Structures are given as structure tokens and as C-alpha cells.
Amino acid sequence: MVGAADRARRLAGLDRERVTAAAVRLLDAEGPARFSMRRLAAELNVTAMSVYWYVDTKDELLELALDAVFGELELPEPESEADWRDRLRGLATGYRAMLVRHPWVSALIGNPVDVGPCSAAFSACVRRVAADTGIPPYGQVGAVSAVFQFVYGAQFAGAESGERDSEFALDLLIAGIEAMVARSGR
Known part of the structure; x- marks a missing residue:
């Protein structure tokens, strides 16, 4: 058999x-x-x-599918010399593009918990960028959460005006992080 x-x-x-x-x-x-x-x-x-x-289960397969699309994201190298603003903008832009390519991800993200190796690599990369912003440790999660929750919640259509609006809003969020860094005296 x-x-x-x-x-x-x-x-x-x-x-x-x-x-x-x-x-x-x-x-x-x-x-x-x-x-x-x-x-x-x-x-x-x-x-x-x-x-x-x-x-073993449909849920396991959905976790694998979710992790596979996180694997499409281009992550900066851990020792990258690029400015944190550029790295954060690249991560947010790539994340947005992934959500537009795969609209189903929005319904599944965080449910089940994103535990695959590609999801974990993305999270680790975001944490490294957050640490490089100069925001005090207690504010790092909030800073990057603001950026990625915006991207997650505001998936503009692919039109030129949507792209422009998304880029402008992302610039505003990055400027806000810069202002908080300056305010903290770092």
C-alpha cells in the first residue's frame, strides 16, 4: 500500500x-x-x-502560503550601510506591493501567527531598522507599527495618484520618526 x-x-x-x-x-x-x-x-x-x-492541515498550508509571499520581499542586508530612512521606505514599499499583488494576505496576516522563516526574517529586519532610527527603545515598536499599520490599512490602488499619495504619507511618517528622534535629543 x-x-x-x-x-x-x-x-x-x-x-x-x-x-x-x-x-x-x-x-x-x-x-x-x-x-x-x-x-x-x-x-x-x-x-x-x-x-x-x-x-497536515489547511491552516498549515495557509501558513506556508503566507510565508512564501513574505519570501518575495527584498530585505536589506543586516550590515547594510544604507540610511535607515531608505531601508524603512524600501521595506514599507515592498510590503505594500506584496499586499497589492496578494490581496488575500490582509485577511490572513497575524491569523495564524506569522511564524515562518520568511516572516521571521522580515520582522527581524524591521526591528534592526527600528533600532537604527535613533528612537529610544521604548518607542521603536510604536514607530514601525505606525508605518506598517498605515501600509496595511491604506492599500491604495495601483493608480499613479494612489502611489503618489502612499509615498507622501510614508514620507510624513518617516518625518514624524525623525521629529521624535530630535525631540528625544538623540
Whole structure:
């Protein structure tokens, strides 16, 4: 019995990465409300049970899909010499672009907790940038939260005016961080 299952998996050419990539494509096309393991299996041209060889639950697969799209973000190197403003702007702009490319992420982010390696790398990078702003440690979380909550909550359409408005608002938030740094005397 096990030999037949292994043979079927090999014939299907499935692996965890392919299943995750198909889940991302399906989520992009139909959103999380219409996503199901049956639908995914049909997309992969396999039985629904075949998908469970690679993930234990739908929630696990959604976590993998979420982490996969976080992996699309370009993160500055930890020892980057770039100014914190440029790094923060790049992270926020990339995050916004990811949310526009994958609108379903908004419904899933933080639920379940983003624990994958790509999500963790993004969070660590944001914390490094926050530390480099000069904001006192007690204010760093609040500063970057303001930026990323703005980006998360204000996903402007892809139109030129939306891009311009988003960039202007991001500049205002960065200027606010600069003002708080100056106010703290750092």
C-alpha cells in the first residue's frame, strides 16, 4: 500500500513547494473564502488526500502560503550601510506591493501567527531598522507599527495618484520618526 502511494506521489510530481505555490496562485485568483483543499487538489490534478502527504492541515498550508509571499520581499542586508530612512521606505514599499499583488494576505496576516522563516526574517529586519532610527527603545515598536499599520490599512490602488499619495504619507511618517528622534535629543 505504501509503495503505491509513493509511486502516485512521484508520478504527480508533487512536493511541498509545488503545493504551496499552487495554493498561492489559487488564493491570488479566488481569495481565502473560496480556498479549499479540494479546490487545490483539482488545480494540481490530484486527489484531495494527496495534498495531505505534504501538509497536515489547511491552516498549515495557509501558513506556508503566507510565508512564501513574505519570501518575495527584498530585505536589506543586516550590515547594510544604507540610511535607515531608505531601508524603512524600501521595506514599507515592498510590503505594500506584496499586499497589492496578494490581496488575500490582509485577511490572513497575524491569523495564524506569522511564524515562518520568511516572516521571521522580515520582522527581524524591521526591528534592526527600528533600532537604527535613533528612537529610544521604548518607542521603536510604536514607530514601525505606525508605518506598517498605515501600509496595511491604506492599500491604495495601483493608480499613479494612489502611489503618489502612499509615498507622501510614508514620507510624513518617516518625518514624524525623525521629529521624535530630535525631540528625544538623540
